Amino acid sequence: MADSSSNSLCKPIHIAFAIAFALLISSPIGSYGFTAQNVINSPLLTKKIATNRTIKVDINGNGEFTSIQAAVDAVPEGNSQWMIIHVRKGIYREKVHVPSSKPYVFLRGNGKGRTHIVWSQSSNDNIESATFKVEAKHFIAFGISFKNEAPTGVAYTSQNQSVAAFVAADNVAFYHCGFYSTHNTLFDYKGRHYYDGCYIQGSIDFIFGRGKSVFHNCEIFVIDDKRLTVRGSVTAQNRKSADENSGFVFIRGKVYGIGGVYLGRAKGAFSRVVFAKTYFSMTVLPAGWTNWSYAGGTENLYHSEYDCHGPGAEKGNRAPWAKQLTEKEAAQFMDISFIEGADWLPAWL
Template structure:
């Protein structure tokens, strides 16, 4: 039989080392993140919030009511007025999916953006035509799904230019833990009030664009290199045309990183409005930060702004002359879901 005293001498140093390591972990920034990361919005929470047991199962292997996501959407009655869950099990679904305006209250629930993917490959001179996924119905939720357009990088000013992963033209639409993948014009945030939480968005040029009124909370924007090399890309191209138009993109927390170099945004409309707040900006963000490339007109009405960002790309001394560094008071109305009236329609938010 082993000597118990020798065992205790062996265990104590391990125990002490564990306690020290644990204390360090919870006191460090990494540890703090690890222990607060549990505050996420997950699928069971969303299911509970919308309060329904109406579910359609989609399984590419045939273990559900449908093998196709579009077939499941088509089965939802016109004028639907109660939440319907379309549970899309893991797999790569190679199809274009359209949720028309006549079919509100759909919750498209995947098994995780690394496990459930909607994939197509199409470039077009028409952004909407090229889109892998289109939603036009109010009260829409997506969770844990990747939307991908696998078309190769296009050639500027030709029909091979647009390759949209998702076209969002619905009011009151929310995406949680989703991924959006393309090269040029990835996410067409066309119009309406939208919420993106913990999403991953990848592209090279204008990869979040449109005139939506949207909050991007804790999202990752990954910049990929554009193979044309003649254009420096921008993350956003927000198309607010007048002071009376109530639209804009607000990024809260999250991070910008990747390869190559990019602008945070370019002026697509005379009153383009984009704000990055408390966001990590890597070296991929160029010193000027913002550009009015291709926009002809005064820059005095552009609202390209930052607040309390960090990282090597957040240095503000060489920013474009119209760019703003906001105060706490100025940014306050934009810093939560009240910007999109989210407390009235979102099932959950952070």
């Protein structure tokens, strides 16, 4: 027979938990100092964008569409209210493009290990090779893996671009997504972007472009660079001038994997990349940064680290232009204010 007194003792705990959970999902995450122990999930994002307009995609035919691109095509031109495209679990072998005429799309998957958009193409044109392209403002993706499965053997030839995702719009956010390729995985081309809890895999220049982007609590996994001399870099940020307000900022998260890698290379004269409070495994080479293939000087590069840790974070042999930031110098990069995120993000940590 159940002990009624123990059940009654549990009730206050259950009530307290329910109240705490209700406060969490109803509060504007980011404005109350939430820590990385909290998780931004699909119900929370759905609540924040406040819409009941949903299109279901199911590869097995249990939705309005079996193709993601067909669902995107069904979004009205000039869309001005959030539309959820719920992509159920499965491997969707197609190229997907969200054009600039279709803003306010929330592409909601069932988890990056369950919902996959996959293509296989190498090209000497980054954009042409991309499995996924978004050129529409106000776009959110949650719980989806974007993969370019072009064979590794092709990726080390002159036609080596094999982009998983091309991000070319302002106000774009990815939560708990995965990006998989070998070379040029994530083309973070332009605009303000936020990546939270994402997994990004590659070997050479696998996060590149001129975006102004924050990567919060992301896992960066390095695949071995097959060349005799390691020249692979996590980033190749292409800031053109001191007046251009772009750059990649990595807050927390970790860089690990197989073989060796540089944190970044000098794609442009004013390349700006910041790693803050990030774990580096031994896969990060002692020099940390490289100016390989860049003929200009290094005086304007902003390749920097702040309070990073792990065996790959040793400072003694860093490239001479690499910066170790003070707390005051790092402050401007340490939250979503770098991308004016409070003005457009539905949630952040």
